[in-house]
Amino acid sequence: MRGKLLALMAMLGLVFGSASAMAQAPTGDIVGRVVDASGAVLPGVVVTVSGGALIQPQSAVTGNTGTYLFSGLQPGDTYTVKFELTGFRTMVVERVAVSVGGNTTTNATLEVSALQETVTVSSEAPLVDTRKTGTKTNFTQEQLQNVPSARDPWVMLERTPGIAMDRANVGGSQSGQQSGYISRGAAGANNKWMLDGVDISDTVATGSTAVYYDFDMLQEMQISTGGNDVTQQTGGVGINLVTKSGSDTIRGSGRYYWTDESLGSTNITEDLRAQGARSGAPIQNIKDYGIEGGGPIWKGRAWFWGSYAKNDINVGVVNFYKKEAGCPVNAADPLAQSLSIEEINNCLNTDQTLLDTYNIKGSALLFSGNTFTWHSNYNKKGRNARDASDTRPFETTYIQSGPVWTHKASDRHVINDRWVAEAAYAHVAGGFDLLFQDPSYRAVQPLYDIATTRWERSYDESVFERPATSVALNTNYFRPATLGGDHSFKIGYTFRNTPTTSTTVYGGDVTAQTRNSAAERARFWRSSALDYALSTHSVFAQDTYTRNKWTLTAGLRWDRQDDSAHGSSVESNPLIPQWLPGIDFQGADAGVTFSNWSPRLGVAYDLFGDSRTVVRSSFSVYYGQIGPGNLSGTLNPVTAASITFPWNDSNGDRFVQLNEVTLTRAAVIAFDGNYNPDNPGFLGTTNTVDPDLKNEKTVEYTGTIDHQLSSKMAVSLSYIYRQYSDFRFSQRVGIAASDWAPVTYQPTCAAGVPSCPQLTYFQPNISIPGTQRLVNRGGYARDFNGIEAVFTKRMSDRWMLDTNYAYNSAVDNFDSVQGYSTSFDPTNLGIYNGQQYAVEAGGSGIDNVFVNGKHLFKVAGVYTAPWDINIGGTYNFRTGYLFPQRILSPNRTGAAGTVNLILEPFGESRYDSFQMVDARVAKRFNFGRRSVEGSLDFFNVGNVNTVLTRNLNQAASTANQVTGIVAPRVLRLGVRVLF
Structure with missing residues (x-):
């Protein structure tokens, strides 16, 4: 009887509950589906992603459902995604942005063509992530640099939904010390700090970070406050910091x-x-x-x-x-x-x-x-x-x-x-x-x-x-x-x-x-x-x-x-x-x-x-x-x-x-x-x-x-x-x-x-x-x-x-x-x-x-x-x-x-x-x-x-x-x- 009850509870949890698809890795995914003009899925499409933080392009082939996935892509410069299939026009989608822990959906509709034609479009990522189930806030370069702030990660926490800070940081007046913060009734000991995927949480003052930061070293920040996926141990606030990287251009x-x-x-x-x-x-x-x-x-x-x-x-x-x-x-x-x-x-x-x-x-x-x-x-x-x-x-x-x-x-x-x-x-x-x-x-x-x-x-x-x-x-x-x-x-x-x-x-x-x-x-x-x-x-x-x-x-x-x-x-x-x-x-x-x-x-x-x-x-x-x-x-x-x-x-x-x-x-x-x-x-x-x-x-x-x-x-x-x-x-x-x-x-x-x-x-x-x-x-x-x-x-x-x-x-x-x-x-x-x-x-x-x-x-x-x-x-x-x-x-x-x-x-x-x-x-x-x-x-x-x-x-x-x-x-x- 107890086993049946546990199984029923697990099924109910599966129907009514979930965990986030966001990760504590400093990366995101590009995912999508390829169809023809009638809406039928297209298997066998060669999808190539280039640019961004990739030193060399990556390719994938769509399966029977017409889908593809590129995982583990770093945010920063935008990516270009190209779709190729014999008998169809090649489609190139430019300016595909990837966010930390996010899923950038980039779908494509290919048209039949006997000629080798290429159609180039500019990406506009959807604002709703259909694969996400947790609560997270991403701060891109635009939000980090163009909005007034004291220029430290804690003031970005202050802008995050549901987080209350222990101090008022006016123009950097409190940036000499870590700010304390509370989210969803939790004490701070279960917060997690990640720098480029490295757990840099303090080992004794658990929930705080072991280091301080140069604000301009950051490419992007992601702050998760709930629905943390299996990559995060705790239910505390997850702060995921991603640093900048090099490219083929100085x-x-x-x-x-x-x-x-x-x-x-x-x-x-x-x-x-x-x-x-x-x-x-x-x-x-x-x-x-x-x-x-x-x-x-x-x-x-x-x-x-x-x-x-x-x-x-x-x-x-x-x-x-x-x-x-x-x-x-x-x-x-x-x-x-x-x-x-x-x-x-x-x-x-x-x-x-x-x-x-x-x-x-x-x-x-x-x-x-x-x-x-x-x-x-x-x-x-x-x-x-x-x-x-x-x-x-x-x-x-x-x-x-x-x-x-x-x-x-x-x-x-x-x-x-x-x-x-x-x-x-x-x-x-x-x-x-x-x-x-x-x-x-x-x-x-x-x-x-x-x-x-x-x-x-x-x-x-x-x-x-x-x-x-x-x-x-x-x-x-x-x-x-x-x-x-x-x-x-x-x-x-x-x-x-x-x-x-x-x-x-x-x-x-x-x-x-x-x-x-x-x-x-x-x-x-x-x-x-x-x-x-x-x-x-x-x-x-x-x-x-x-x-x-x-x-x-x-x-x-x-x-x-x-x-x-x-x-x-x-x-x-x-x-x-x-x-x-x-x-x-x-x-x-x-x-x-x-x-x-x-x-x-x-x-x-x-x-x-x-x-x-x-x-x-x-x-x-x-x-x-x-x-x-x-x-x-x-x-x-x-x-x-x-x-x-x-x-x-x-x-x-x-x-x-x-x-x-x-x-x-x-x-x-x-x-x-x-x-x-x-x-x-x-x-x-x-x-x-x-x-x-x-x-x-x-x-x-x-x-x-x-x-x-x-x-x-x-x-x-x-x-x-x-x-x-x-x-x-x-x-x-x-x-x-x-x-x-x-x-x-x-x-x-x-x-x-x-x-x-x-x-x-x-x-x-x-x-x-x-x-x-x-x-x-x-x-x-x-x-x-x-x-x-x-x-x-x-x-x-x-x-x-x-x-x-x-x-x-x-x-x-x-x-x-x-x-x-x-x-x-x-x-x-x-x-x-x-x-x-x-x-x-x-x-x-x-x-x-x-x-x-x-x-x-x-x-x-x-x-x-x-x-x-x-x-x-x-x-x-x-x-x-x-x-x-x-x-x-x-x-x-x-x-x-x-x-x-x-x-x-x-x-x-x-x-x-x-x-x-x-x-x-x-x-x-x-x-x-x-x-x-x-x-x-x-x-x-x-x-x-x-x-x-x-x-x-x-x-x-x-x-x-x-x-x-x-x-x-x-x-x-x-x-x-x-x-």
């Missing part, structure tokens, strides 16, 4: 863009200054320049391409001041209010990022049908004050450095006109350093106020090594006229090895903690020294079956992920070695390996048979990608560990002395890491991993209707449902929900706060146990419902337009406290249960941002005015993100520490809606094959000053003070030379 470009504070405005008002934003966040100076070009090494046999770029970004940060006479120390300094806006902006310190990027790429035809490609990318990032913010003054920020090399070698072989195979090897030498501003800060105790979240004096230092080596084998096979239709098979295997090491040390080995400037706690640290291994094996197979109006896609993917912890050592905390002793760890394995089968099913129906209206749907199951140590890390005792005790600062110097600290087990306020204060001398761990642990799972259903209004315009409407489950965390062993008792608390709030209610929190009747177990979060799931509407007008009649709207609702559901809290603490459970999910952004000065945009509306367009003046513009609107006002509890008994008490159901209060307009004017002057373009880009045209973040703690002296606003209007000057 071509290239150079550019210089300049932005300066003298070209900007001021958007800070006295009202905002009174609310805590004493300064604005202006661009001080940005220079973006570089050159790229390529051509033949041996015409018709070998090409090269290379590039160099530098991005020098200098920005001011709200209330991030220089340590100079006449400048305020922080926002509370009376000088910060009394100085004029111009004077206060002159006191802003500089947050500088330097990005250097090199590329070299070569392709060669080794023998007939065989092409070898090599690509090396070098990216070096330097930043003088990472994490700069109003709560992280200069001495607490990081110096960031770290070059990353990426190498890829691939060999593509056309076995015959239906079968293509490729083998690839890649290595990403990922890693970076986050260093103290001065080596002497290693001995300095940081000072941290737990109410205002402000740091002083020092911080910590880390060094990361994150290499990744991968091997991929892929093949595509086209089988026409089989079982009543055409089959396009895709089969592949990938191996990825991602070891990682890291060390972290803490300033002074202890953090002095105050609450609204009153001494309260001393948090002692033990450094960490981590060494993990992770290997991933993946196999996938997929068949895209086309018959008449139907396209059916069925795929299956298998992923095996296995990590382990290698041995490493840490020294004791020199202040309290009896509590935090040194450890020599021998290594451990979690005993759990994730082995997951992921079905991807799909169907698309060409409603009227004219390729203008297509109804499609998808059903997909995805499993999460893990990082090194995500499983075995629970068993590792040399992770960072801390223990917090009461501190009285009896001498008033704001530094911790041991005679000011109550060092007893009963006095422990909190502890962290794989550490047990009940047995601090134990040089191992009693932690365990549930042998039945499951990988995080996402189930997705989508339904879409695409309609081509005309040859230039199309609309699309999609509904998306997702459920996320089988999350995991390390849960305390030996405590239950019944061990927690409610405590009524009347806080003392800051003057002027709108609400200061009596609150209830919970504290344990026993001490929090030190032993943990890695388990699934039983009873916790997240449901997402969304709608996306898209309108596209391709460039014609002098204008183009892309418009999209998205409605998003992601809701957290907890059946019990077991899946809510690592220690079964029910505090705030009712606040979060059944409410909107919003992940808190963190890092690079971005905090207190809870990304959840229920309504997103985006517009991007270009108009070519008389005298060939290009006018571009964007409009971006989203509902305000969550503003969860809260109060920090007192220290709780049982080493439970403090907890933030949310004042109202999560998501009930939001910041004001955000909207911004950018504009661009450009004029190109042509000199034969060469041209020069001058441009003016206007960012934040309306000079909006929307508040993005405030201090959330209503009991802090800085309650509700503004900590982040949109950067002001600024003008960018640019010149590009094309040759």
Whole structure:
């Protein structure tokens, strides 16, 4: 009976669901059917594709259904497709464009002719892809270069339907750091970054990219947000970047863009200054320049391409001041209010990022049908004050450095006109350093106020090594006229090895903690020294079956992920070695390996048979990608560990002395890491991993209707449902929900706060146990419902337009406290249960941002005015993100520490809606094959000053003070030379 039920469910999934035909390869397909004047199919037609990124032409012969397929074609220059059959006129279709992950349908109707005649036509690819079943957005050169943008991949994500960003990037003000983003209720850990088919996702900060980019190295970008086919492991956003390549003609470009504070405005008002934003966040100076070009090494046999770029970004940060006479120390300094806006902006310190990027790429035809490609990318990032913010003054920020090399070698072989195979090897030498501003800060105790979240004096230092080596084998096979239709098979295997090491040390080995400037706690640290291994094996197979109006896609993917912890050592905390002793760890394995089968099913129906209206749907199951140590890390005792005790600062110097600290087990306020204060001398761990642990799972259903209004315009409407489950965390062993008792608390709030209610929190009747177990979060799931509407007008009649709207609702559901809290603490459970999910952004000065945009509306367009003046513009609107006002509890008994008490159901209060307009004017002057373009880009045209973040703690002296606003209007000057 169960087998019949599973079979029925599979059949229903096949009928009502699907997976996308888009691939994570940096290529697309040309596909079509050849008929005669009566509409009868023509087998035996010789179809030849040439140009584009092909060093030599490829040919295929149509089968009994009159169909053909060229797979694995790179975007860039357009292709030419020629159709030849004895007794018929030869037909040549020019300007056939290929997009990443797309299927360019190029049909032909051949007429009978006794003469050898040739008919040449210009291609106009249909706007509706009848073979597609997922949701994706492609950005071509026209959209990358002619629409105003901050010129990094993250601003293209900002223009993608349904994606909400964690920051507002005005003219490059935020391009010194990766932006965070949310799509369809998913956390970012399952996002995937691909560069020319190489997985360059960070191996530890999973979901982010290991490198930064020269914007002009990109030929095209594809961003997929759902219906991912079997080539992508996860259900996260897939970012597929394709670099430029050489050709038989020498071509290239150079550019210089300049932005300066003298070209900007001021958007800070006295009202905002009174609310805590004493300064604005202006661009001080940005220079973006570089050159790229390529051509033949041996015409018709070998090409090269290379590039160099530098991005020098200098920005001011709200209330991030220089340590100079006449400048305020922080926002509370009376000088910060009394100085004029111009004077206060002159006191802003500089947050500088330097990005250097090199590329070299070569392709060669080794023998007939065989092409070898090599690509090396070098990216070096330097930043003088990472994490700069109003709560992280200069001495607490990081110096960031770290070059990353990426190498890829691939060999593509056309076995015959239906079968293509490729083998690839890649290595990403990922890693970076986050260093103290001065080596002497290693001995300095940081000072941290737990109410205002402000740091002083020092911080910590880390060094990361994150290499990744991968091997991929892929093949595509086209089988026409089989079982009543055409089959396009895709089969592949990938191996990825991602070891990682890291060390972290803490300033002074202890953090002095105050609450609204009153001494309260001393948090002692033990450094960490981590060494993990992770290997991933993946196999996938997929068949895209086309018959008449139907396209059916069925795929299956298998992923095996296995990590382990290698041995490493840490020294004791020199202040309290009896509590935090040194450890020599021998290594451990979690005993759990994730082995997951992921079905991807799909169907698309060409409603009227004219390729203008297509109804499609998808059903997909995805499993999460893990990082090194995500499983075995629970068993590792040399992770960072801390223990917090009461501190009285009896001498008033704001530094911790041991005679000011109550060092007893009963006095422990909190502890962290794989550490047990009940047995601090134990040089191992009693932690365990549930042998039945499951990988995080996402189930997705989508339904879409695409309609081509005309040859230039199309609309699309999609509904998306997702459920996320089988999350995991390390849960305390030996405590239950019944061990927690409610405590009524009347806080003392800051003057002027709108609400200061009596609150209830919970504290344990026993001490929090030190032993943990890695388990699934039983009873916790997240449901997402969304709608996306898209309108596209391709460039014609002098204008183009892309418009999209998205409605998003992601809701957290907890059946019990077991899946809510690592220690079964029910505090705030009712606040979060059944409410909107919003992940808190963190890092690079971005905090207190809870990304959840229920309504997103985006517009991007270009108009070519008389005298060939290009006018571009964007409009971006989203509902305000969550503003969860809260109060920090007192220290709780049982080493439970403090907890933030949310004042109202999560998501009930939001910041004001955000909207911004950018504009661009450009004029190109042509000199034969060469041209020069001058441009003016206007960012934040309306000079909006929307508040993005405030201090959330209503009991802090800085309650509700503004900590982040949109950067002001600024003008960018640019010149590009094309040759």
